[in-house]
Amino acid sequence: MTKQKKQTITILVLLLLLILLGGAYLFASNYQKSKEKKESSATKSVSLYKFKENDITKLHYKNSNANITFVKEKNTWKLENDRDFPVDQSKVKTMVSDMAAVTASRQITKDCNDLSEYALDSPSLVIELTDKNGKTESISYGLESAAAEGCYAYTGDNTKEVYVVPSNVTDDFSYTQAQLMTLPDAPDISAQYVTSYEVDKKKGTNFLATYDNKKAKYKDIYGWDITKAYDQTVAGDEDGLQTVFSALSGLEYTEGVVYHATKKEEKQYGISNPKYTLNVRYYTVNDTDDDSSDSTEIAEKDKTYHTFKLLVGNLDDTQQNYYVQPSGSNGIYLVSADTIASIAEFEAFSCVYKTPCPANTDSLKSLTLNYQGKKYTMTLDKEEKPSTSSSKEYNYTSKVNGKKVSDKTFRKAYEALGNITYSAAIQSGVKPSSDTPVATLQFAEDNKNFTVSFLPYDGSNFYRVKVNDVCLFVADMTTVDSCLKDLAAVK
Template structure:
């Protein structure tokens, strides 16, 4: 009995203690006031700012504005990307919130006791401080506090546009976004001399606007391949840099005093103060030269833009990809490019047999093909000629037996003739010779298909017309 009474007394004491603790916590607890709002809670004007100090996790950077130019406070030689700073600050011109939390006593519950980031905006009138806390669990909106007062839930997490790393503010060089490339010159480990000349009359067709210049010779190259080469340069990863204030001695240390590759691009870009979207927007010509250096067997290559003091590091693979440029990499893949409405005749040699295919064009009916005054169905053959493409480009291939030859005579003032000869090379390829010049290899399967189609068309000359006439007689 005594033991039972003792247990009851102890339980009663425990209950009283628990109640006392709850009451004490209830008395001390402070309930924050939360209200829904839709208003601007912070604003700044970039022109009014004298300094912006950013602390973001373990990074920190302080920017000062002098004569409308932003600089790193403790490193005025650092080239600051002014557009990057302006873009970042634009998100603070008008900060909107969905909720306001007043009478805050415990900032820790919003992650504001140890904020993820703190930004101090300084003007001639004083400082304004924004601290960035956690995200709300309900709607995943960011908590911020302005000047250590009320807490807000902001509509957009503007912290994603902020960086505390000085490197992110570096005004990195970049290849211009050319509206028209006019020339590309490469020397060193790669080699090219390409010009844009849409009115040039260097070949039998006007399908090409870019030409590879070798002395007095102008050979057409693919516009898409020229553009692709420039895009390689534009997309170089310039994240890693060695120095942003390179001296002549620094350039020598990286081998850039004696570059292994030099690329010069000239083209048109929108002129300053011009409207880019306007049809008659003014343009100006700009030239950029990029120097590269890579030691044999090195894993890293270095580069800098002429006129810049920043030396960048790229991988050896990226360097090799850029250096892999030549006439062979830029030449169009098609063996020939003709407008069949402007063809007068096609001569074909197969197994020492020569055939002449005459062509007549009519605006209404298109082309008519005849051999010995008899109609032939040659449309598929012309399509196969159009699709005949190079699998490799080059001029150093051993020619075997001639397998197919054809000459296309154009209906122009000079009766221009384009000669194509295909020779056996191996079981998979044929050597392609155009106008007496070896240009590369093509698929032997493509050659065989073209040869068979031409042979079949010529052997079946006139049959299509006869069958049509027979069908007409039967119908009568």
């Protein structure tokens, strides 16, 4: 074959290949355009129905937990089969707003032969709306789409046409009937305005703390007396009590159970024989133009007193909530178990004033110590210094058994008594070896006299502490011994 013929054949082959490639390109291009056109058509949004929101007069929905119908009467939504049921209006209005108009992001099929493919043979949610003209529309929800674009759905009885619709509204239709009950407002109680706090328990030790800065047994401390919890009245610690009272701000009814409980229902949920009964007395401050309203002391005329009572029944099936009934209500509601624990299951000891020897040198007149067979009579005289400041300053003279001692050393040893604190309550199973005090301290202050004695307890770790006639707690033996030793050594 000549060289010229070979070149001709090569050119013809290349031309043929070029023609073939061009045809393939045109085919692919047309196919892609056709596909894009179809996809564009398939993804085009479709309006399924549309109501004027204010015209909707009836809403029905059915899910795995509820089958509920609401009707609108004079702009108020009511439960169709119980017109007295306290419907949460905001939740129903949200549902109506969600469903007044529905637009599908795309149509999946116009001829569905197997609804189970989309879980529409047994819809998870069915919603039906009716307007004032009698127009009715419904929508049935199935599976979430694989691409998470929304849920598969069909409208009315048209099971052949399946669409993808937004699924973000379905949570608003997950409520049971009880969850659609209007809940009472929890009381707005400021911890600093509580004057009485009582917890009565079906099992366990009751608790009662009351405040009276004029008549309380311990008015000279914080004014709080704890009269239930121990065999004798003890002083309440303001910080510990405020921690408990502050937990009231977390009280919130999470769900309704019944809005008008019968005696049978009260028994069923434990309300007729409550686990806890909480009684709180508190006040609110009236609006006042008095400039003294910023003062820490609020005039009685500016206070309005209130009481709040809460009956706490059984735990629910989840063990995460208690059934409760607040004062002034016939309803039964749920409150989280954690909240109830904070307001009713606290340790009484956390509220006790734990410093038996406050050791305030500003109010001390004399101290008598009986320790290791010796008696020490200590006095502290003070003379006010001339000063231009608002705070008072003093010159001190300290004496032990009539002899002057180092004022600095005495006050340091005396103030260290304030480090002695209660460690725990006395346990009934411990039998002390003796009731003879290890040491006795007799305090004479400007406004009161009191005696503190330390008695044997377990022989190794703690002493019982007796303040006047009250002996309920123990203190660390090492701390007490160190304080007593330093006080007796003052020279």
